[in-house]
Amino acid sequence: MPNYTDILLQQDERSGFIRAQRAPLGAAGGRSEAWLRDLLIENPDILPISEVDSSFAPLVPLCTELHTEAGPIDAAFINPGGRLTFVECKLWRNPEARRKVIAQILDYARAVSKWDYADLQRRVASATGQKKNIPFEASRQIQPDLDEAAFVDATALALQEGRFLLLIAGDGIREGVSGITELITRNAALGFNFGLIEVALYEFGENGLVVQPRVVAKTHTIERNFWLVRQGDRALVQDDEDEASEESPSSNALHEEELWWEPLTKIKFDDPEQESPVYRPRNHVRVQMPLSGIWITAFRAMSYGICGVFLGGNKSVRPQVLDALNQERTQILAELPAGTHEGMDGTAQRPGFSVYAKLNDFESDDECREWLISQLNRFVNAFRPRLKEMSKQ
Template sequence: MELATRAGSADALYLTPTGRIVLAEFKLWRNPGARREVIGQILDYARILASWDYDDLERAVRNRTKRSPFDIVSEAHGGVQEQDFVDNVSRRLRRGEFLLLIIGDGIREDVEDIVSYVQEHSGLRFNLALVEAAVFRRADEEDLIIQPRVLARTELIPRTVLIRKTMLKETDDHPIEEHEPSPIEDENERFWRAVLKDFAFDDPEPEVPEPSRGASVWVKLEGSGHGGWGISFGAFLNRNQSSIGTYLTSRAGFPEERRVFDEMVSALSSGEEPASSLDGWKRWSNSTGQPRIGFNRSTEFVDGTAIRDFDEAVEWMREHFNRLVSTLHPECRRRLHTKR
């Protein structure tokens, strides 16, 4: 049943006998707003849940059910050991290891784009599934047949987990295993640690991201849509195109955020402030057409893995990441809260 969090009430929380945690959101997809907002909603719930310990979870469950999580699970599944259950749930809360389910009656639009976005912005160890629940009625009968179909799920990405065998069925006592980082992931982490060591933006508002094994790190604009990701800043390594860079982008489907992005492009193109602070800026789009403005440069990767001029690339990224975010972040905030 619903689980109350600071970000609102998640539609359903499930706990398995081995301590796996599942959050589910149910939506009718007739409403375009629901399609846009549900991803941000469930990520917000996951972010809040990852800040809890077992006592926080037990308190929330007791407030809703008058029973502890262990009592509920052990009643449905015999042989559950309380200490093992509590330890497993605690570990997964601490590490953000969740299965997130978004269940609707017709999930068809922009599935690849949604999954790609979640992969890029994820800082938690979760798997996401989009499930279409088709409903059929037998002829001349009242019975309904509900057929769930898994449409998409996240690929294994740095700092996530791989769930063996099946997503929805308990298969053993240890269904989650971590993978060893690849050489590219090690190089990514080495680069981001060097970039972000003792790093601070001149603008004190945005949070400095954590080092990542992924090819990108991100800064969101608090107050923008999609849980703050309606407008965001990215910094990236692109081995396929032998480049590195940093940029501002806006999320599709959020008109106010896109208005702000377009205003920034117009101001920079016309030479208005803050153009003088961003000399050499560029405009481009990624492979899915998402617009970007910022800086990029050619960079050689040795054997497609390590940056050849590592120290120079680190200094370039520190300078341009700070310049872009510190210049445009306050402008975006101001424009976002100024209606035309």
């Protein structure tokens, strides 16, 4: 990527070149996070959306400080197709600050995914002080023949499915981006896309300021499901991104499930770097591992009367990962709970790792949750260090 030595300015053919000086964001220079937020909402075209996901373009500004149950979103945009983009403007400081800002924008997305169109219209009106259908009216400025009913329906569907583009914009975010996949993919219950945008500023003395936004990282979150497969006396858990759920649960059922799993989303692992589990429909939580595409799942299979924990992953990476882990299988099994056996592929050539218990063996939901927490912690302790090393190779 270019730095200040790469950017030159020549005012005319007779004058020499002026070398740019990098101008970092920060309150000391008068260019705070709020300054960046206002810059982006007033000049949405400078955000390189097409490099992240062109289906969210063109950006139509809605408002700043869009209030949600999780806090205010710095800047909100929509497009004529009803797709929403949320931008959080932050300085990229230490790893803890990075985790917090990523968790923050994900919380915003989860909150907005519970809205309907009327909620969105009301919140935008409140943020702008304009009592009208701003999402539609603003989008119609870009596409004059836009049909209001079709736009409202498309937006409502995007809200329901959590189809958002989440962007973090700031300065100095090129360092330490390798760990964002773990933070993002562990929150894949929504259908969002995510991007990091570095907004680099360059000064030419008294001759002005250059703003250069560029994509640092992006990820497309894929919805995945898991299911239980009976093979004789064995119950094998499979987890895959290619299969669809057999049924669409009601919102009430999903809400009850999410409440059941809520205590597990707040647990702290022995490993201080491990993020807490994230609830995912249906009836499971996922703990993302340091190696992209690999995770640990805790689940309840009500129709089979069992619960359990297993190591899961994408088809594209799990065979190689299992082959590597199985070279240490004896040692790993000694670190895992008693009764851990094969899972995922469930083949003699490539066994996985899973542990199960019968739901009726527990006297209460709390006892069941405590058992799952204990197994998750053991799995994290066994697999996270090994997968972290693999991610460096």
